[in-house]
Amino acid sequence: MNDIWGQAQESLAAHIGKHNLTTWIAPLTFQGTEGHCANFAAPTRFISDWVRRHYAEQIQAALNAAGLEVRQLAFTVSPQQPPRADAPADDAPAKTSPAASRRAAPVDDISAPLDSRFTFDNFVVGKPNELAHAAARRVAEGGPVTFNPLFLYGGVGLGKTHLMHAIAAEMRARQPEARVLYLSAEQFMYRFVQALRDRAIMDFKEMFRTVSVLMVDDVQFIAGKNSTQEEFFHTFNALVDQGKQIVLSADRAPGEIKEMEERVKSRLQCGLVVDLHPTDYELRLGILQNKTDLLRAQYPGLQIATGVLEFLAHRITSNVRVLEGALQRLFAFASLVGREIDMDLTHDCLIDILRSSDKKLSIEDIQRRVAEHYNIKLADMVGPRRTRTVARPRQIAMYLAKQLTTRSLPEIGRRFGGRDHTTIMHGVRKIEELAADDHGLAEDIRLLRRALEN
Ligand code: ADP
Numbered sequence: 001m002n003d004i005w006g007q008a009q010e011s012l013a014a015h016i017g018k019h020n021l022t023t024w025i026a027p028l029t030f031q032g033t034e035g036h037c038a039n040f041a042a043p044t045r046f047i048s049d050w051v052r053r054h055y056a057e058q059i060q061a062a063l064n065a066a067g068l069e070v071r072q073l074a075f076t077v078s079p080q081q082p083p084r085a086d087a088p089a090d091d092a093p094a095k096t097s098p099a100a101s102r103r104a105a106p107v108d109d110i111s112a113p114l115d116s117r118f119t120f121d122n123f124v125v126g127k128p129n130e131l132a133h134a135a136a137r138r139v140a141e142g143g144p145v146t147f148n149p150l151f152l153y154g155g156v157g158l159g160k161t162h163l164m165h166a167i168a169a170e171m172r173a174r175q176p177e178a179r180v181l182y183l184s185a186e187q188f189m190y191r192f193v194q195a196l197r198d199r200a201i202m203d204f205k206e207m208f209r210t211v212s213v214l215m216v217d218d219v220q221f222i223a224g225k226n227s228t229q230e231e232f233f234h235t236f237n238a239l240v241d242q243g244k245q246i247v248l249s250a251d252r253a254p255g256e257i258k259e260m261e262e263r264v265k266s267r268l269q270c271g272l273v274v275d276l277h278p279t280d281y282e283l284r285l286g287i288l289q290n291k292t293d294l295l296r297a298q299y300p301g302l303q304i305a306t307g308v309l310e311f312l313a314h315r316i317t318s319n320v321r322v323l324e325g326a327l328q329r330l331f332a333f334a335s336l337v338g339r340e341i342d343m344d345l346t347h348d349c350l351i352d353i354l355r356s357s358d359k360k361l362s363i364e365d366i367q368r369r370v371a372e373h374y375n376i377k378l379a380d381m382v383g384p385r386r387t388r389t390v391a392r393p394r395q396i397a398m399y400l401a402k403q404l405t406t407r408s409l410p411e412i413g414r415r416f417g418g419r420d421h422t423t424i425m426h427g428v429r430k431i432e433e434l435a436a437d438d439h440g441l442a443e444d445i446r447l448l449r450r451a452l453e454n
């Protein structure tokens with residue numbers, strides 16, 4: 001049985017990627033089959049739910065390919081098995097040492113204040129942030145530490161700080177005795193430098209080592225700051241060894257943070273790394289609706305015409321902060337002039353924001369960027385060569401052109417050296433198919449997309 005499961009995991013790795021395998025599949029224990037049902041034990045409900053929703057089909061297919069006729073999967077949760085030896089279950093982060101309780105005050109002193117608007121209730125969930133939100137919720141519930149650290153990353157204004165604050169607030173509400181320390185990496189560094197100057201480094205160490213939960217926002221900031229990075233690494237290790245939960249955020253994945261030491265990176269990667277994807281239209285609209293409800297309370301009696309929110313969700317795609325700022329400005333302006341928020345007022349009031357989001361991405365920008373990424377000549381993007389090393393990047397550029405611009409297939413075809421629209425369609429489909437299975441390719445596309453959208 002174990003052989004079969006081993007074999008199945010190997011083929012799963014090829015489909016869902018090593019990282020997902022380690023995070024979601026490796027913690028499962030395969031317990032054999034009953035009839036056509038394969039039984040698994042998962043260390044937490046969160047993991048079993050996630051696997052059931054996202055990987056059931058692939059697991060079934062992998063088991064079938066390994067020779068087991070399975071038509072159904074069943075999961076039980078058995079928390080007795082901590083998924084990692086270095087992260088012992090710790091449902092009582094409140095058990096503080098005498099030294100810790102003596103020092104309760106300093107933690108509260110140095111924790112950055114939480115923005116009371118950044119709660120889970122105010123966080124709108126959509127496809128792009130679904131996993132990050134679920135993981136954040138899971139951590140905020142407390143209970144056994146199942147992934148350590150939780151590493152949230154994503155572009156500017158996509159909700160990292162919001163989620164961090166929501167976790168901290170929820171944990172403090174659920175466990176008032178727990179010592180939840182939230183601060184930015186900048187503040188961490190500032191404290192550290194201050195402690196060095198005041199020769200209070202032992203106090204610094206002790207203070208950080210006696211928290212229940214450590215949350216550091218924007219850790220990319222300490223990359224390259226060597227002594228701070230070193231101290232952070234030691235603090236981090238000490239807390240992980242004690243089974244304390246750590247939550248970190250950064251603007252990019254651990255592996256992509258330059259000037260971060262390898263051992264720090266690999267330590268960061270051994271928890272759960274999740275990214276907040278760029279928003280999609282539905283999420284932006286949801287966020288606008290949520291924010292409108294809040295603003296209505298602030299500006300009673302203001303009317304907003306139908307179609308305005310949809311228009312904004314469509315046009316302002318850069319980041320949520322800009323989107324919220326636009327709405328805020330609309331309300332303030334409309335209340336000042338005593339008018340309804342309609343399309344005219346929207347255009348007048350937001351002309352600068354709308355103009356800057358009007359900068360259209362050209363197909364040539366996409367071709368250039370993709371050519372650079374794969375180290376091929378720009379001319380090959382439009383030329384006739386059909387070798388794989390050239391043809392694949394070209395198809396990726398076609399795919400991105402379809403995704404990121406409003407051009408039609410024939411228009412895209414013309415800009416790819418006069419190719420037929422069916423060639424473009426074929427290229428787009430090909431990349432969609434490949435990216436579904438090929439983790440590396442999917443990651444390349446994600447990076448290119450992010451670079452192009454900024
Ligand atoms: P980041 O830290 O990733 O740069 P923030 O967490 O500061 O971004 O978010 C920027 C703004 O956008 C905040 O006002 C935040 O409340 C809001 N925001 C981002 N994502 C969401 C979301 N999914 N639902 C509601 N508000 C959001």
Ligand code: MG
Pocket residue numbers: 160161162217218
């Ligand atoms: Mg932030």
